[in-house]
Amino acid sequence: MAGDRASPPRGRLGVRISGTNAHVxxxxxxxxxxxxxxxxxxxxxxxLSAKSDAALREQARRLxxxxxxxxxxxxxxxxxxxAARPGSRTVPx
Numbered sequence: 001m002a003g004d005r006a007s008p009p010r011g012r013l014g015v016r017i018s019g020t021n022a023h024v025x026x027x028x029x030x031x032x033x034x035x036x037x038x039x040x041x042x043x044x045x046x047x048l049s050a051k052s053d054a055a056l057r058e059q060a061r062r063l064x065x066x067x068x069x070x071x072x073x074x075x076x077x078x079x080x081x082x083a084a085r086p087g088s089r090t091v092p093x
Contacts, residue, residue, distance in 0.1 A: 044079040 048063070050056035067073060 044075050046075075046079055047082045 046063075048056060048059050050059055063078070067078070
């Protein structure tokens with residue numbers, strides 16, 4: 001018959017009996033906190049293209065300036081944005 005009963009909630013149970021008073025304290029278990037997964041930095045390609053060397057250098061200079069003003073932008077976000085620009089092509093492996 002013990003197998004038919006639902007399992008009691010896991011947590012803390014405190015019982016205190018004194019004279020005519022009885023106190024029961026039931027606490028729910030603490031919520032499990034997600035363990036932080038270490039972030040591994042992986043190089044990602046930044047696709048830049050231009051019609052001339054000077055134009056390519058200018059594009060890289062503007063990108064560097066943007067990143068200096070927006071340090072919250074991740075390298076992966078930059079790579080995804082650059083790859084999604086018009087004129088970018090992806091070549092299947």
